[in-house]
Amino acid sequence: MNRPATMAEKIIARAAGLKDVTPGQIVTAQVDFAFAHDGSGPRRWAPHLERLGIDIWDPSKVAIVTDHYVPAADADAAGILKISRDFVRDQNIDQFFDMIGICHLVLPEKGLMRPGAFVAGGDSHSPTGGAFGAYVAGYGAIDMVGIVATGETWVRVPETIRIEIDGKLPKGVVAKDLMLMLCREVGMDNAFRAFEFAGSTVDAMSMHERMVLTNMTTELGGEVGMIAPDDTTFEYLANTGKPVDDEDAARALATDPGARYEAVHRFDIATMAPQVAAPHSPENTDDVEHHAGIRVDQAYIGACVGAKLSDLHMAARVLKGKKVADHVRLLVAPASQETMIKASGDGTIQILAEAGAKILSTGCGACAGMGAGILSDGDVCISSTNRNFQGRMGHTGAEVYLGSPYTTAASAVAGHIADPRTMIEAE
Amino acid sequence: MGKAFVFGDGISTDLLAPGNKLKCPPEELVRHCMTAMMPEFPDVAACGDIVFAGKNFGQGSSREQAVVSLQLLGIQAVLATSFARIFYRNALNLGLPIFEFAHTHEISAGDAVDLDLDSGTLTNRTTGKSYEITPLPPQLMKIVEAGGLIADLERRIGEGG
Numbered sequence: 001m002n003r004p005a006t007m008a009e010k011i012i013a014r015a016a017g018l019k020d021v022t023p024g025q026i027v028t029a030q031v032d033f034a035f036a037h038d039g040s041g042p043r044r045w046a047p048h049l050e051r052l053g054i055d056i057w058d059p060s061k062v063a064i065v066t067d068h069y070v071p072a073a074d075a076d077a078a079g080i081l082k083i084s085r086d087f088v089r090d091q092n093i094d095q096f097f098d099m100i101g102i103c104h105l106v107l108p109e110k111g112l113m114r115p116g117a118f119v120a121g122g123d124s125h126s127p128t129g130g131a132f133g134a135y136v137a138g139y140g141a142i143d144m145v146g147i148v149a150t151g152e153t154w155v156r157v158p159e160t161i162r163i164e165i166d167g168k169l170p171k172g173v174v175a176k177d178l179m180l181m182l183c184r185e186v187g188m189d190n191a192f193r194a195f196e197f198a199g200s201t202v203d204a205m206s207m208h209e210r211m212v213l214t215n216m217t218t219e220l221g222g223e224v225g226m227i228a229p230d231d232t233t234f235e236y237l238a239n240t241g242k243p244v245d246d247e248d249a250a251r252a253l254a255t256d257p258g259a260r261y262e263a264v265h266r267f268d269i270a271t272m273a274p275q276v277a278a279p280h281s282p283e284n285t286d287d288v289e290h291h292a293g294i295r296v297d298q299a300y301i302g303a304c305v306g307a308k309l310s311d312l313h314m315a316a317r318v319l320k321g322k323k324v325a326d327h328v329r330l331l332v333a334p335a336s337q338e339t340m341i342k343a344s345g346d347g348t349i350q351i352l353a354e355a356g357a358k359i360l361s362t363g364c365g366a367c368a369g370m371g372a373g374i375l376s377d378g379d380v381c382i383s384s385t386n387r388n389f390q391g392r393m394g395h396t397g398a399e400v401y402l403g404s405p406y407t408t409a410a411s412a413v414a415g416h417i418a419d420p421r422t423m424i425e426a427e
Numbered sequence: 428m429g430k431a432f433v434f435g436d437g438i439s440t441d442l443l444a445p446g447n448k449l450k451c452p453p454e455e456l457v458r459h460c461m462t463a464m465m466p467e468f469p470d471v472a473a474c475g476d477i478v479f480a481g482k483n484f485g486q487g488s489s490r491e492q493a494v495v496s497l498q499l500l501g502i503q504a505v506l507a508t509s510f511a512r513i514f515y516r517n518a519l520n521l522g523l524p525i526f527e528f529a530h531t532h533e534i535s536a537g538d539a540v541d542l543d544l545d546s547g548t549l550t551n552r553t554t555g556k557s558y559e560i561t562p563l564p565p566q567l568m569k570i571v572e573a574g575g576l577i578a579d580l581e582r583r584i585g586e587g588g
Contacts, residue, residue, distance in 0.1 A: 026564060026566050026567070039449070040489060040490075044491075048577055051577075052577070052580060052581060052584060053584075054584065076450045077450070080450075122489065123489055124487065124488050124489040124513055137512075138489050138513055139489065139513065139516065140489045140490070140491045140494075140513055140516060140517035140520065141489075141491050142491060142517065142520040142521060142575070142576050142577060143516050143517070143520055143576065145576070145577065145580075146520070146576050146577075146580055149580060150580070150583075154566065154567070156564075188437065188483055188486060189436075189437075189482045189483040189509055191483070191509060191510060191511055191512040191515065192512050192515075221483060221486065221511060221512065222512075223512055281437060368446050368488075369441070369445065369446025369447040369449075370446060370447060370449070370450075374447060387441075387487060389439040389440075389441040389442070389486075389487055390439070390441060390442060390463050390464075391441045391442065391445045391446070391447075391463050392439075392441045392445075392446055392487075394447055396445070396462075396463035
């Protein structure tokens with residue numbers, strides 16, 4: 001009988017071929033799946049692999065997604081994308097997803113985030129996939145070269161911090177508000193920690209909303225954010241055409257009773273208000289009323305965290321039958337092609353466009369400071385994205401506030417930061 | 428010996444290497460390193476200088492250009508209260524020495540500082556104070572000593588595994 005272990009410890013022990021592991025221990029883990037995008041992947045890997053004279057350790061375990069420099073806006077971007085296309089051909093990588101969305105959403109849509117897997121991602125928001133009960137951490141390009149060259153990496157076994165959230169989410173309050181609140185309450189200085197999300201609020205969430213929690217684990221500073229697999233997980237994966245074969249084994253990934261946590265934080269969110277983070281950090285968060293009235297020039301609904309189908313539905317519930325304020329530009333960059341197709345099919349895109357939203361191409365876009373929608377000096381933006389560090393979305397003199405898709409859409413209509421709760425249409 | 432730069436908490440990779448400049452070659456990108464906070468930084472940083480900072484240094488994007496820019500400016504090491512995880516790994520992988528350091532508040536910008544990696548000592552020649560530096564875990568120090576992860580890989584491939 002093994003001693004009680006957290007979800008993170010179980011997955012690392014299995015990947016390292018050890019019976020059990022202890023926080024602080026440095027072990028070598030075999031990687032089940034590795035991915036990167038056009039910005040962090042092939043363009044940075046290829047020169048090193050060439051010089052070392054080696055190929056990818058196992059092309060069937062690697063996926064490349066183009067999402068940062070798409071669609072190419074200049075010759076440099078086109079060149080970066082071409083490197084990705086040439087690379088996957090030369091390295092026989094079949095799992096290549098070219099301009100169909102942001103990696104952190106596309107890979108789950110393809111059923112590639114599997115419960116219990118040890119996954120390495122070449123992007124800081126890689127923890128998103130932990131919503132499926134996988135151990136997914138982000139790595140820089142050189143780390144990824146080591147991983148795709150050898151199939152392994154070092155891990156310092158993390159302490160686990162458990163976040164328990166209970167209560168029915170009030171109207172107009174969503175996973176994004178919870179994460180902004182957590183950035184304030186738990187702080188962003190939690191490097192090398194595993195976060196685990198649980199409680200009745202999390203149990204009731206859709207996979208899209210759960211992915212907001214794990215995505216913004218990155219802003220908490222965590223190595224991974226994880227949610228134990230349950231029926232919601234299995235249903236999502238079954239709908240991708242790649243059902244979970246052994247549901248009991250997946251359920252058994254959950255942290256054992258009696259396992260040691262570094263900390264347990266409990267929140268009752270039944271009376272929580274929508275949250276807004278002020279420039280220039282996600283932890284500068286307060287109830288929306290504290291920022292209400294700040295005039296905005298741009299409202300941006302985009303990114304892995306804030307432009308999934310669930311997010312566009314939130315925006316539509318605010319924007320239906322309304323118009324964006326004259327001085328505001330509302331930009332919407334759906335997070336994937338699948339999102340675009342579904343949102344077109346169910347009338348969401350029409351509602352957004354009629355309200356005055358400009359619908360942009362899918363991709364990381366202005367959130368990563370590279371696509372359409374870059375801010376100028378003095379611009380004020382409310383954004384459904386996950387970070388508002390100075391200079392991230394363009395000029396260092398721009399000011400970015402973060403909010404939920406509800407709050408972002410409501411602010412676009414009001415022309416200033418606004419509480420969405422009185423503007424949401426009944427479902 | 429070099430001079431000290433002292434920054435606060437939460438220095439992000441967007442400050443170290445702005446996203447909208449990432450297509451630039453490294454020597455041009457470096458002209459934007461930390462300029463949103465200290466416009467003259469790329470001009471005054473010199474070989475052997477040391478960056479001191481507060482909590483969560485290097486938070487944000489996984490971009491390694493944040494480390495490379497500091498290296499190109501000649502920054503010898505970063506000493507901070509704590510580091511963001513990906514920045515920490517990137518720094519080791521690229522051979523930039525970084526150390527957790529609890530005394531940033533005792534260092535002033537422009538102080539003459541001396542970091543001796545062999546003895547694990549930081550000396551502030553301006554104040555006359557010395558500090559013991561906690562070494563990296565040996566498994567990780569091996570990567571830095573090899574000159575970074577790629578050099579370490581080369582060595583392993585050379586040894587046949």
